Amino acid sequence: MVRDRDIHLLNNFQQFGDSYNLTPTGFVFELANIGPALIWAPFYAASYLFLPASITPEEATNEPVQMLWVNLSAWILTLSAGLIIFAALRRRFPRWVVFTAMAAVWLGTPVLFYIITYPFSAHPGIIFLSSLFMYLWLTSEQKSIQHYFSLGVVIGWLMMTASYNIIYFLLPGFDLLRVLVEQKDWQRVLKNGLAVGAGGLLGFLPQMIVWWYLFGSPLYSPYSGQLFWAEPYLLETLFSTFHGLFFYAPVLLLVIPGLWKLRKQNSWRALSVGLSWLALTYIVSINVAWWAGASFGNRYFLTLTPFFVLGLATFIQHTPRWTLALLTVTVLWTAGLYLQFLNGVGFISDSIVFSAGELAQGQIPALLHIAAILPRLTDNRPWATESPFLLPVFSIILLATGRLAYELFIIRQARRGLQTGVGVIGLVIAVFILVAGLRGQQARERLEAEGFFDQPHPVMRREVKEVAGKAGLVTRAMYHRAIGQPEKAIADLRLASQLWKQPQASMATRLYLGPEAISGNLPKNLYLNYSNVIQLVGYRLTQVNQTGIHGELFWQKLSGDDHKETITPLIRAFNRAGQVIGRSQIEFPFPAHYIPAGDLFKDSFTLSFDLSPDSLVWLEVSLPEFSDLPRNEAGIPLPGFIALVNFDAPQPEILPPMQSCSPDTGETICEMIRSPFPRRYEPTTPQYLLNARLADGITLAGYDLSVIPQADAIQALIVLHWRVEKNISHRYQVRIQVVNEVGKAVITHTGEPAHNTRPTPTWLAGEWILDEYLLHIPPLSAGQYRLTLSLVDVNTGQIVTNQAGQTYSVLQTIHVP
Secondary structure (H helix, E strand, C coil): CCCCCCCCCHHHHHHCCCCCCECCCCCECCCCCCHHHHHHHHHHHHHHHHCCCCCCHHHHHCCHHHHHHHHHHHHHHHHHHHHHHHHHHCCCCCHHHHHHHHHHHHHHCCHHHHHHHCCCCCHHHHHHHHHHHHHHHHHCCCCCHHHHHHHHHHHHHHHHHCHHHHHHHHHHHHHHHHHHHHHCCHHHHHHHHHHHHHHHHHHHHHHHHHHHHHHCCCCCCCCHHHECCCCCCHHHHHHCCCCCHHHHCHHHHHHHHHHHHHCCCCHHHHHHHHHHHHHHHHHHHHECCCCCCCCCCCHHHHHHHHHHHHHHHHHHHCCCHHHHHHHHHHHHHHHHHHHHHHCCCCCCCCCCCCCHHHHHHCHHHHHHCHHHHHHHHHCCCCCCCCCCCHHHHHHHHHHHHHHHHHHHHHCHHHHHHHHHHHHHHHHHHHHHHHHHHHHHHHHHHHHHHCCHHHCCCCECCCCHHHHHHHHHHHHHHHHHHHCCCHHHHHHHHHHHHHHCCCCCCCCCEEEEEECCCCCCCCCCCCCEEECCCEEEEEEEEEEEECCEEEEEEEEEECCCCCCCCCCCCEEEEECCCCCEEEEEECCCCCCHHHCCCCCEEEEEEEEECCCCCCCEEEEEEECCCCCCCCECCCCCECCCEEEEEECCCCCCEEECCCCCCCCCCCHHHHHHHHCCCCCCCCCCCCCEEEEEEEECCEEEEEEEEEEEECCCCEEEEEEEEEEECCCCCCCEEEEEEEECCCCCEEEEEEECCCCCCCCHHHCCCCCEEEEEEEEEECCCCCEEEEEEEEEEECCCCCECCCCCCCCCEEEEEEEEC
16 A cells, blocks of 8 residues: 555555455455554555665565565564553552563563564554553543543554454443442443544544455454354363463463452452453454464464553562562473474464473473574564664664653653544544545456456455355364364364355365265275375266266375375366366365375265267366376276266266276277376387396396486486386385495385386286386495395285395495595
């Protein structure tokens, strides 16, 4: 918006080459709230002061100096928040108490993480606004209409950064309830309540304008689909090792007795803070992603940072000095987890669940190696730049910010001006966003006049709420699976399947079946194994006619949890001439690696085609994610044909492909089924001749050897020339080893021939097989080594012995001086 001052973001997405979706109103879909962008905007705009005058807007957007200033905003905002908190609490507690409480919260919660390691986030701005709210809430002695209106505006800003900040309405709400209970002043309560509501409406109005343009409704939130009101995960939200609040920030446990002691000073205030905390805990716990996604600890609670300082300061003031040792222990625990993350444990991931024992075991080593780990704090390098003058400028800005904050918040007259300024700023922001919305509408109309919407574009419909909920459900299933609750994992995945709604009939859905047996009449001889990740168990065609087929594919997860890509089967229809007459790509709502090994799932698909003038349809299933062909139970690669549908019969017949090949059904297809890979019958000429017979019917005629020097090692490219003397029924693997003088293998490589594409059961008499391997050989100690080759029986795991009693063939002798 700084660049073109509109909210139609198509040109921005196109400039960076990002994919986009359009909303039903013709705007580019954007999930995030607009608040963080408004907070960053002044810092982003200020960066233009340090750019050359000749630079173009497109070049300026990519300048690292602008990202630098946005990242530095985290420092400026959190430092300002600290000054505001100090100004709010300095008259209630000794200075050392406030400083100690602030240091404990900054170091003992995820605050520091979102200042240094991940500054480009909404949370520094949220901490700043919540600190501003607490200052206004605590320091205004006369609860005037202006006071409540300014509180409402700040609450609206907080909601504009994150919708869960609606809980802040509870704090002025309890103030009004206190007036009602103690003074019975209904008129005052009504006026001030309307002032809070009006201020909140003004503060939140920019977000409502954006939703109105993007989704056609000012009250539509794409996040609402993630809330499951009757399924709170309260204990997990607070105590789980999967980003639980108290597990990652145990210092906050001391806030609870602090609030209990605060009730003696002001019971209403303590009650309102405590209930706001409970309300936020409930809102977070009913979020399908209660662990806060890819988060260090639970980042959603950072909005209460100033109130954590308030409660902790009360605890410190009313407890003996020796309890500071307890404070230190809790801060060190969080510091240890932070260091473990910096050292590569990676529990910021939203799909990895570590046990308490695993994380506790790494604490002491992390703290002992702090000197080696700390330099990784700057991996994001928010202050790194080629312009050295920015560092002193940044220091001046920090000092100026501190001085301004002191003058602004300590002097009472300035406080009154602040209340007025909040309302004025809120009005200015709302007008700016309204203008940006109107300009965005004009941009949309220009695109429509240019025929942009006449072309096909991906449309993000209102089901985005369901899609967002689905994404959280599949991760929650991973959590349940990791903690040993497979029934809940199955329920999560099934619910994710039900939430997934496809806008086109040709798109398919995945339904998780768990470990259940598949019922129904399925072909028993169908077995297509895709890279040992999943296998196609069978299929069912539920509707067959001459315009299309609707059916179900039944899959079983084998292994391959490291295969993170979403698997998207492609179903194609061929006629007897081998021409594609129809296709359907299945899109899954969750990746296959979420499914436990051995469990089942099914996909439904709809395939449309034009039969004329033919009467036969061959159905093929392929997985574009895997480059090699699927294999049957004998390990033989096969094309993915699953059925032949014959429409010549009175009722369409569904026939197995292997038994249906004939000249009448199509020579092209049958040839693909019989010989899915090329065969070589002409003898080859190896670089080095051997003629070593390693198994019955298998002779190694020779090999080619090329050595590729590397910086710290060498790579040996070995091409084996196999001569096949009979049809091979056994399945063998090739083992290449580098063996030292005492017969110990220092390097071993074992694999299927020809990059897994030609297992030995596919070898026919008279064939010549070229079998290539790339062997990485690191530096070896001085001595004599042998490069050997042998065959391994896959069924027994034993090395094959030939008729002469030999188990291997020596390819080369290597001398290392």
